[in-house]
Amino acid sequence: MPNSLFEEKLDSGKFILTTEIGPPKGCDITEMIHHIDILRDKVDAINVTDHQSSVLRYPSLGGCLVVKEHGGEPILQMTCRDRNRLALQADLMFACQRGVHNVLTLTGDSIEVGDHKEAKPVFDIDSVQLIKLIRTLESGFDMGGNEITGVPSFCIGSTVHPEADFIEPQLVKFDKKVSAGAQFFQTQGIFDLSKLRMFVQYASQFPVKILAGIIVLSSARMAKYMNANVPGIMVPQNLIDELAAVEKGKGLAKGKEIAARTIKTIEEEKLCHGVHLMAVGNEGIVPEIIEMARSVSVKA
Amino acid sequence: MIVAEPKPLDAIRQMIAPYSKVLIVGCGTCVTVCGAGGEREVSFLHDKLRLAQAKNPDSIHNYFEYTVKRQCDPEFIDLLDAKTEGVDAIISLACGIGVQAIAEHFPDIPVLPGVNTTFNGMASEYGVWDERCATCGDCCLDETGGICPITRCTKGILNGPCAGPKNGKCEVSKDMDCAWMLIYQRLERLGQMDKMRRYYPARNYQAVPRPRRIVVKSNVAAGEENA
Numbered sequence: 001m002p003n004s005l006f007e008e009k010l011d012s013g014k015f016i017l018t019t020e021i022g023p024p025k026g027c028d029i030t031e032m033i034h035h036i037d038i039l040r041d042k043v044d045a046i047n048v049t050d051h052q053s054s055v056l057r058y059p060s061l062g063g064c065l066v067v068k069e070h071g072g073e074p075i076l077q078m079t080c081r082d083r084n085r086l087a088l089q090a091d092l093m094f095a096c097q098r099g100v101h102n103v104l105t106l107t108g109d110s111i112e113v114g115d116h117k118e119a120k121p122v123f124d125i126d127s128v129q130l131i132k133l134i135r136t137l138e139s140g141f142d143m144g145g146n147e148i149t150g151v152p153s154f155c156i157g158s159t160v161h162p163e164a165d166f167i168e169p170q171l172v173k174f175d176k177k178v179s180a181g182a183q184f185f186q187t188q189g190i191f192d193l194s195k196l197r198m199f200v201q202y203a204s205q206f207p208v209k210i211l212a213g214i215i216v217l218s219s220a221r222m223a224k225y226m227n228a229n230v231p232g233i234m235v236p237q238n239l240i241d242e243l244a245a246v247e248k249g250k251g252l253a254k255g256k257e258i259a260a261r262t263i264k265t266i267e268e269e270k271l272c273h274g275v276h277l278m279a280v281g282n283e284g285i286v287p288e289i290i291e292m293a294r295s296v297s298v299k300a
Numbered sequence: 301m302i303v304a305e306p307k308p309l310d311a312i313r314q315m316i317a318p319y320s321k322v323l324i325v326g327c328g329t330c331v332t333v334c335g336a337g338g339e340r341e342v343s344f345l346h347d348k349l350r351l352a353q354a355k356n357p358d359s360i361h362n363y364f365e366y367t368v369k370r371q372c373d374p375e376f377i378d379l380l381d382a383k384t385e386g387v388d389a390i391i392s393l394a395c396g397i398g399v400q401a402i403a404e405h406f407p408d409i410p411v412l413p414g415v416n417t418t419f420n421g422m423a424s425e426y427g428v429w430d431e432r433c434a435t436c437g438d439c440c441l442d443e444t445g446g447i448c449p450i451t452r453c454t455k456g457i458l459n460g461p462c463a464g465p466k467n468g469k470c471e472v473s474k475d476m477d478c479a480w481m482l483i484y485q486r487l488e489r490l491g492q493m494d495k496m497r498r499y500y501p502a503r504n505y506q507a508v509p510r511p512r513r514i515v516v517k518s519n520v521a522a523g524e525e526n527a
Contacts, residue, residue, distance in 0.1 A: 080455075081455075085502065107457060108455075109464070110454050110455065110470075110472045112454070112472045113471065113472070121454075121455065123456055123457060124502070124503070124505075125502045125503075126457035126458055126459050128459040128460075129459065129500075129501065129502045132499075132501075143502070159463060160463075161463040164463065164465070165466060166465070166468060166481055169480055169481060170460075170463070172460050172484070172497055173460035175497065176459050176499055179499065180499070188463050231462075231471035232463040232464050232466075232471070234466065
């Protein structure tokens with residue numbers, strides 16, 4: 001029996017669409033609820049980010065409960081940056097008990113890139129060890145070897161970086177994540193489909209689902225900023241030029257077009273099992289991009 | 301060796317404000333090598349404090365200086381007994397170990413840190429020191445090609461790189477090598493890729509309950525008094 005509705009869809013063979021929402025900085029979740037309402041029927045699951053870029057937000061787990069309350073299928077993003085193994089296990093128990101059964105395991109960005117630069121980075125365990133930890137809980141024991149009552153079950157995902165400029169160590173880590181028990185992967189932002197093709201060819205030997213990460217760019221400036229400041233992001237020059245060529249104020253429209261075009265290509269070529277759409281602060285435009293991807297003819 | 305950096309002069313002046321007779325104590329080992337707290341730096345600090353005082357005659361202090369061979373050994377601290385008569389405060393330019401050793405030796409004299417103890421490292425080139433050991437108490441360098449991920453990866457992770465590195469550099473700084481890129485290249489060179497692929501379980505932090513103590517009397521040559 002599948003652990004979650006999302007796992008059932010992953011296994012169904014249909015083209016999967018996931019997206020993510022960044023919770024607010026504060027207690028007013030009105031906008032987040034609005035985003036959940038417009039997204040829940042358009043996608044197969046909604047990730048809730050965990051203090052993305054090490055910037056303090058309303059918690060991921062809280063956001064996942066709100067997604068559930070509003071009829072969506074949440075994916076709990078869980079980084080190793082802010083919690084030690086006790087806190088992670090406790091949150092996993094809570095998540096499971098409250099019906100959140102999809103987890104995306106991540107190392108977490110460095111504290112230094114965020115807005116609490118003086119905080120203590122935890123990293124008690126890493127993302128591979130977190131996957132093992134979850135599988136250990138599922139076996140009925142905690143990480144200390146003690147028996148637990150009420151055994152949790154999860155559909156476990158993680159991330160992979162097909163566009164890394166030094167890919168081999170990333171592939172070794174990918175292998176370790178698969179061996180540890182990851183079932184699906186949402187990739188870091190994909191801009192160069194030739195690199196995605198190479199990665200997918202490699203990954204096809206493993207029984208895991210790959211969802212290509214699509215970041216919606218809003219301007220050439222944003223692309224350059226991300227290249228300089230966001231870990232793991234590498235927007236190629238041809239896309240920056242394409243964004244720079246449009247008239248002022250039309251950058252986001254171009255960004256949406258690029259995202260829709262990429263999704264369409266991936267789906268038509270059956271490159272991956274699905275896509276994970278990251279609108280980074282523009283969650284409201286996701287339904288529109290999905291519509292565009294269904295209607296655009298593939299070009300460029 | 302232990303690497304330290306001098307505290308800013310203003311910070312030192314604030315610390316000594318309540319005290320009249322101040323002894324500046326240097327240390328002849330690590331902080332001498334890294335240029336933070338040896339005899340030379342004691343003399344420089346002494347001069348800077350006197351110069352600052354000349355410009356601001358409101359706060360008057362009397363300064364004395366002395367440098368011992370090692371502030372972390374009681375035998376050398378004993379030599380300070382004769383120097384501390386009437387002293388209101390001691391500025392130690394040793395690492396945090398030296399500061400505490402002197403504080404334990406002189407329970408009635410406030411001991412103030414003149415440097416920030418920064419890390420355990422090595423000189424990678426003239427005047428440049430790099431951190432190399434986090435003193436984790438559970439060394440895994442045999443597994444990682446002689447490159448420590450706990451110290452040199454900003455996240456200290458054990459199963460390979462995160463998704464952050466660009467051009468082989470860490471997401472935290474374009475000037476800092478990604479430890480896992482270095483480890484990968486080194487293990488590949490050594491023909492030990494099996495070590496790269498191996499799963500490393502979570503660290504055992506029981507190896508670092510603070511404060512730590514080791515007792516190895518048999519390995520230490522006994523002095524005349526201890527024999």
